[in-house]
Amino acid sequence: MTQNETRKDLAIEALGVGLSVIEASERSKVSRATVYRWLENDDFRGQVQRRQSEVLERVSRRLSALSLQSLETLSDLMTSDDENIRLRASSSVLSRFTEILELLRLEKRLEVLEAQVLEKKRL
Secondary structure (H helix, E strand, O other), X not given: OXXXXXXXXXXXXXXXXXXXXXXXXXHXXXXXXXXXXXXXXXXXXXXXXXXXXXXXXXXXXXHHHHHHHHHHHHHHHOOOOOHHHHHHHHHHHHHHHHHHHHHHHHHHHHHHHHHHHHHHHHO
């Protein structure tokens, strides 16, 4: 592997985990202009996007696990002897439930719209 490829890999990793172009240039020991030039290349940009997707997928899996743990905690708090704690836990559950319902409604509406767009394209 050439030194330039190693530097590109370092920049891809930095950009892939959400660092700025400035931080990516510092980590890969190249100028900002070089990182911007690399970003004009479809292959390089594709590699950055793939790395971002991998990171997002990993974060998503971790958040899912933590969400289950959080639900258990809320469930435990809802049986607390302290009325204020029960009230806050219940309020939190209801608030999140409402948000989830709204997201589900939006998702269904989006699916309908997407189906309509696809149907119009077929005609």
